[in-house]
Structures are given as structure tokens and as C-alpha cells.
Amino acid sequence: EAQVTQNPRYLITVTGKKLTVTCSQNMNHEYMSWYRQDPGLGLRQIYYSMNVEVTDKGDVPEGYKVSRKEKRNFPLILESPSPNQTSLYFCASSFRHRGDEKLFFGSGTQLSVL
Amino acid sequence: QQPVQSPQAVILREGEDAVINCSSSKALYSVHWYRQKHGEAPVFLMILLKGGEQKGHEKISASFNEKKQQSSLYLTASQLSYSGTYFCGTFRGGTSYGKLTFGQGTILTVHP
Numbered sequence: 001e002a003q004v005t006q007n008p009r010y011l012i013t014v015t016g017k018k019l020t021v022t023c024s025q026n027m028n029h030e031y032m033s034w035y036r037q038d039p040g041l042g043l044r045q046i047y048y049s050m051n052v053e054v055t056d057k058g059d060v061p062e063g064y065k066v067s068r069k070e071k072r073n074f075p076l077i078l079e080s081p082s083p084n085q086t087s088l089y090f091c092a093s094s095f096r097h098r099g100d101e102k103l104f105f106g107s108g109t110q111l112s113v114l
Numbered sequence: 115q116q117p118v119q120s121p122q123a124v125i126l127r128e129g130e131d132a133v134i135n136c137s138s139s140k141a142l143y144s145v146h147w148y149r150q151k152h153g154e155a156p157v158f159l160m161i162l163l164k165g166g167e168q169k170g171h172e173k174i175s176a177s178f179n180e181k182k183q184q185s186s187l188y189l190t191a192s193q194l195s196y197s198g199t200y201f202c203g204t205f206r207g208g209t210s211y212g213k214l215t216f217g218q219g220t221i222l223t224v225h226p
Contacts, residue, residue, distance in 0.1 A: 035216070042116065042201060042218035043156070059215065090155060103148070103214065105155035
């Protein structure tokens with residue numbers, strides 16, 4: 001089954017404790033991206049990757065890191081989480097086709113930073 | 115820069131129609147529409163490309179006015195299953211493949 005798998009589904013942590021949210025897709029998609037969703041602000045892109053070892057900042061990259069060492073995986077790293085990073089996070093993947101890119105989203109990670 | 119959606123929320127009775135608008139201050143190559151049900155991930159509805167025709171999905175259709183940098187989503191004869199948050203996403207084209215920017219969302223509630 002074609003899917004984007006995110007883990008964990010829920011995460012509670014404390015300020016400053018490094019964490020990683022994993023994302024994996026089995027559709028051989030070139031593009032992967034991370035979004036955060038906050039009430040009233042919609043989905044805001046954090047980082048995106050166009051292929052292995054190629055990443056670029058989205059609209060809200062501060063406080064986040066990503067890496068794309070393999071095509072299927074695109075982990076999101078918070079090296080020193082802060083309470084303002086409490087949010088619902090979605091990973092997404094898509095194939096490239098002249099801008100006609102349908103995003104497939106993971107099921108989300110609800111992060112709480114205390 | 116996020117596209118702006120309007121209205122922020124809509125309440126309907128089954129069978130009524132609704133229009134959700136999406137407006138950008140930048141020239142667009144394509145507009146995407148997604149629906150998110152409560153507690154779930156967003157799900158793709160449709161894409162409208164520059165120079166393309168109006169597209170439809172069941173009783174949901176959309177248009178894209180390139181000159182005005184606007185798109186509208188039309189929900190006809192709404193059903194309970196249409197409830198959710200609708201997001202438009204805009205893509206400016208060029209070398210920024212992968213950079214899809216979403217609006218703040220429109221909450222649609224359909225009552226029996």
C-alpha cells in the first residue's frame with residue numbers, strides 16, 4: 001500500500017531535549033516536505049527536499065533541521081525544542097510532474113514541548 | 115507569502131452550495147486544493163494549472179483566474195461528508211518545485 005509513515009504519532013518532551021520525527025515513503029517520490037499546522041495559520045512549510053542530499057528552507061525553518069540521505073526517508077530534527085514548537089507536524093511526499101504535484105501526507109505527529 | 119482564503123468558516127445545511135476563495139499577491143503557476151477532516155491528514159482534491167481548464171471532483175469543482183491570481187472552490191449540493199477544513203496551496207513554478215504554500219484554511223460545517 002502506497003503510504004507516508006510518520007513516527008511517533010504523539011510526542012511530549014521538555015525544552016531543550018533533542019528529538020527526531022521520522023518520515024518514510026514507499027512511492028519512490030522525489031519530493032518530500034515538512035509542514036506544521038497551527039490553529040488559524042494553516043499549514044506552513046518548514047523544509048522541503050527535491051531529491052537525495054538536496055534540501056531547501058520553507059517558510060518557517062528556524063529551529064529545525066532536516067536531512068535526506070536516502071530517497072525514502074526525510075527526518076525532522078529539533079535540536080533544542082522550545083514551547084513555541086508545540087504543533088501538529090505533517091510530512092508529505094510527491095512526484096515531480098510540471099508542477100502537477102499531488103501531495104501525499106503522513107498521519108501527523110502531535111508534538112508538545114513543555 | 116501565504117495565499118489568503120475566504121471565508122474563514124462556512125456553515126451549511128445539507129444540499130446547500132458554498133464557494134471558497136483563494137487569493138495570492140504573486141503570479142501563480144498552479145493552485146492546489148486539499149480537504150482535511152478532523153483528526154486526519156489533508157487529502158488531495160484537485161490541481162488547477164496555469165492555462166488549464168476548470169476541474170471537477172464529484173460535486174466539487176474549481177476555477178483558476180490567472181490574471182487575478184485567484185482560485186475558487188465550488189461545493190454543490192453539499193453532503194455531510196464535505197465537512198472539514200479546506201486548504202488552497204499555491205505554487206509559483208520555476209525552480210521552486212516542492213515549495214507549495216498553503217492558505218490558512220476554511221472550516222466548512224455541513225448540518226443535516
